[in-house]
Amino acid sequence: MFSYIFGTSAEGRNPPTIQEGHKAVEVVIDGEHLKVDVDVLAEVSGLFLQVQSTDAKECPLLDFPGGLERFRDIAGFLVDGEALSVTEETVLDLMEATWLLECPRLLEDVMESPFAKSLSSRRRAEILEHILPYTAASSPADSEHAADMLAATPSENDVLGSWTEHGMVSAISQGTPSLACGQFLRLFQFETLMWQTTERAAIKLASQLDSGDFILGPRLATGSLRVCAELLRLQRLREEEAGFVTAAMQPVSALWKCPGLKRRNLMDKPLRAKVSWDSHLFALRCMRRRLAATAPPSLASRSNVEMAGELKEDEQAHKDLPMELCETAQDSTLICFVELVGFVDVERLFPNWSALLIRTLLLIDQPAETGMGHSGVARKMFKATFASSILVQRLAWCAPAPVPPAWLADVVAHPDASKALLRVLAGYRHMEAEEFCDLVEHVLLTQFLSWEHCHDTILKSELVNELVGACLDAGRKAAALPGNIIPSLGERRCPAHWAGQHVLWRLEHLGRRLFDVSFVFQEGFLPHSWPDCFDGDGSNPGPLLRVMAAEDDVCCPQPQVVEVQGTCLWDEGLLTIPLLRPTMMEGRAVTERPILHYGRQVIMRHLWYKHSGTYCDVSKLKSLWDLACWSLCEDAGLIRQALEYLKGTYRELCGPQGAWTADSEEAIFQMYLAIDLSVLPIQALQSPWVPVQVQTVRLFVQQQPADQFHEELQQEVDRATEHLKSIDLQCAKLSEKLNMVEQRTVMNKSQISEASVALEEHQRRKREASR
Template sequence: MFSYLFGTSNEGRDPPTIQEGHKAVEVVIEGERLKVDVDVLADVSGLFLQVQSTDAKECPLLDFPGGLERFRDIAGFLVDGETLAVTEETVLDLMEATWLLECPRLLDDVMESPFAKSLSSRRRAEILEHILPYTAASSPADSEHAADMLAARADEMSVLGSWTEHGMVSSSQSVHPSLACGQFLRLFQFETLMWQTTERAAIRLASQLDSGDFILGPRLATGSLRVCAELLRLQREREEEAGFVTTAMQPVSALWKNLMDKPLRAKVSWDSHLFALRCMRRRLAAAAPPSLASRSNAEMAGELKEDEQAHTDIPMELCETAQDSTLICFVELVGFVDVERLFPNWSALLIRTLLLLDPPGETTSAGYPMQARKMFKATFAGSILVQRLAWHPPAPVPPAWLADVVAHPDASKALLRVLARYRVMEAEEFCDLVEHVLLSQFLSWGHCNDTILKSELVNELVGACLDAGRKSAALPGNVIPALGERRCPSHWAGQHVLWRLEHLGRRLFDVAFVFQQGFLPHSWPDCLDGDCHAEPGPVLRVVAAEDDVCCPQPQVVEVEGTCLWDEGLLTIPLLRPTMMEGRALTDKPILHYGRQVIMRHLWYKHSGTYCEVPKLKSLWDLACWSLCEDASLIRQALEYLKGTYRELCGPGGSWTADCEEAIFQMFLAIDLSVLPIQALQSPWVPVQVQTVRLFVQQQPADRFHEELQQEVARATEHLESISLQCSKLSERLNVVEQRTVMNKSQISEASVALEEHQRRKREALK
């Protein structure tokens, strides 16, 4: 009875047995010593396995839980098979000693003891909170540098070191490599069993908790990722199994438990979403650089502070420094996250996690790429880091996913950055990106025009594609003329897609012709900074006198800047379909930029000799000058025609009647009325053209005279109608005057009669 109430006394107890021929070591705890059989303990303890590999005579165990008395109980249990007393006072000491000694057998015995099986739900919750940090400390899945740790342990076992901190003397003898390898494998087995046993014990305790005591909060988020995932699964199972009876009886059971047991220490309760994010955030802080990790740990102090932090987004610095080796451990927790409640930075991390486990190119039953794509679409608009996943190297998100968020303006900026890396892309990849994403999905959105089609990058892409087409057209043995730096990346050659690249270049040319201002030299806007308005740069400059000075000789136009037209990558045949389309779409400046291209083409090739008349006539018809209203372009066209006519009529000129007729037609096609008369005072402007111009100038005067005559005739008719109205009014006025005179005479007669009547009446009264 005395031992039952106060425990068993250690006085008079025999020390643990040391078998004959076995190695003995004295364990020193707080100055007290106890000799134990290391060879026996090495079979069940990782700590004594390491001691066994040295010549140390002592093994100091600093701060051993429960002191030497508790170690004596453990040694008697492990060596002599004594019964281990697991009570309320010893249970926590035994658990801590388990991890210090790396003895999974001891933890199994504690969990299978009658005391552990008879624990109340709330006591199990407290013990669970106590052992959860040990699961995170021992689990290799939570270690970012697990491979480095194992390698370091192998080096440590291959060369016996000294335990200077514990007072152990190192061995002077070397260890055989095979023996060192065997010791390493045994130690690794102990560590593996230790974290497996610890996680199994934690999950077992969690499964035995009542629903009211199973609270997801900061105290349960301290375990390993595997244990946290199991806790979330248990929580989900409890929610699915909860019925009406359980819900109805829960207040009664909670009231009884609060009366019988002490209340739980947990102050914060989270749902599965917040709990999963918090578990991942702890691991990110642990794997972050020291400066970020220390700040994150300081922020996590206190449950209420952790709860406040759980409802905020993860810092961008911590998100950017997260390594793939850390993120790949989060896969089991991602399934418990609510995408609609995700913060922007968290979204980027989880997308990276899903894509690490299953790249988009692979197809598995897990469907991680599909989950990642849905998350990318749902969070793209609100997360800068998610947008960066599409273009920032290394970019794990396929560019094709941008088609899902094409309605957002930032999608065009992301695609522009992706296209900017075209020189490091494979030809097939580039073609798929342009054809299936840019041309198929983005063209119908206005932000694509302002961001992508107006950018200088499109000019480079068209040049690269057409340069690839030029290479494909070159026959074997032919040498393509050198034009400086190659626009087509060298590794595209030989991939048998050069014809496809040329086709895409032509399509890009068609859709971007207006936005690129005809692919002529100009100042491109900085589309990524939001400046989508570009001022046109110098294209052509007429070297001529002022407009009020006569210019009898044809003037020359200087070409400034360089462009794809100058390199021969863009040609007039490529322009023809675009100009035909411009005739139907007169509301767009297609024809205007086309005329600028034609005039630049003519002046760029001008070296004292003008274009042949038949070819010039074809270009003139393509330009559709009859619709041109730009005075500067008309002036350039006039000067070129003057030079062509002078060369045609000069010595050695190939004059023919057909050529002269064509020259006259080209002169007549341009509207010379918008130019000053001094520009036409030249012998190289045909007289017929001057006559036509006079007739054209006379037409407005004749038209004005006709309009004036019509206005005078209408005014005359109007005056006649007014005169007729006046005569009618005069007649009516005369009639009124006659009636007035008659009325006055009648009034006078009545007045006389009335006076006579009154006079007679007065006389009769007298």
């Protein structure tokens, strides 16, 4: 009776049994010794399995929870099968001893004890908070921050490490490597069973909590990522099953569900949680703890300071991640977050969090519960946060690029999308040919081409010049027959790994399309200063060409030679005049764009670059002249170049070795007449190689404005004469009307006079009658 009430006395208890032939080791706790059977304990404890592999005679366990008395109870339970006393005073000591001894059997017995089954919801919540840090310490996914979660003393860890190392070395030195491997596998099995048992115990406790005690907060975020995911699933299940009646009756049912513990439920202290999170914040906080644990020491120490205290953690949970923490996150860390991402609200994500979760979702692509794969959710995040997050934008081009370039089509309206695509295209040398073609055709030319920021950022960049050269170089390789020699250009523009692929013709066609759409923005692909598209500097000084060697006010009887400066794709032969013809035809239909202007510059550069003392054949020159459409040209510099080239061609044609014919001279005259020489100074035409017919036409052209002026003046005089005639006619009509008025006036005066005389006669007669 007394032993039942007060417990069994330690003095009267027998020490644990040591079987014959088994190895015995003295356990030292607080200066007291207890000899135990290591061979039996090694079957259920990872700690004694390591001790078994060493020659140590003592096993010091400093600060063992509950002291030697508690260890004696545990040893009796494991060795002799004695009943384990699990009470309010011993439950926490037994749990801590479980992880110290690495004994999953002990934890299972504690969780299946009558005491554990009779716990109230509040007490289960407190024990759950005590267990959760051990799940993070024992889980393989969270092993990096085990030291921060597990309350183990440094001396114990040192002893375990030395025992393991000594045991492995001794086994190998004795010539038994198979024994060492078996020892390692058994130890690994204990560790695996330990974290599995710990996580099952935590999940079981969480599932038995009442709704009022199941509070997602900093205290529940200390467990492993797997346990946190299970807690979130339980929370979601509770939310789905909760209704008005259930919520109203839950407090009452919680009091009466354990008839033997009604008083304990009523007397439980309230939970100490100060912060309550929803699933979104809880998932983010669990991931943030993991990131802080795997971050470099400088960032990890700062994050630990930020997490001190529940209120401080709540404050940090409502803020974005530091950019440095996101940049240092490894894929091995992010892949552990896949289960938690499903509980995150995309609409509430901060920019840096979005970049991190996009990386996480792309590490594994599996169908989600909503029917949308992880890549679909990641693409939705990318579109929603691209404009506000620099890290999300970097995902498009940072190597290795986790985000497919096709996703940039979703954010094409944002100017930064063009900058991101430009950076992606800059890595074309490391792409496969088909990948490059798909990127340009389906993204650049299909989605981006209609936006103004694409013109200023991509089409005006020097990169487009390189891309066109690379594509056309690939086409030249495809056109080369076996045995043909391609002229060497030093470093080839086409990447070496593109050679021999069946897409070379596709690349050549793609280069032609790029040439057409970017001809104006690249200023005809002539040498010029390209703008800095990332800084937004759009200033272009124009093509770097030295137009003339002589001044305009100096007479130049002999033809002048234009000096060509710089190098471009036209000089390398990658761009040819036949490629220019469709563009010039388009320029004649769209005269408001400077297509014809840049086309004439290309033609003149082509003529002067090929010039080596002799001039182009007249028939070929005539076709180039017609292509340039000189009749619409108003640029005096280009007209001067054309004049000087015609002067040299005419002099060579009329020279001793010239192939003069009437048709050739007629073609020269037509080419002279095609250019507007009136914009040039008279000194430029003072040369014997400018035909007199051209001078006559120039005089006629100069005379034409005066003749037109005189004609317009004569027309004005004729109109004035007609106007005067109409005025004279009006004056004559008015004179006739005036004469008629005068006649009527005379008649009226005579009638008035007669009336006056008659009136005077009447008055006279009246006076006489009155007399």
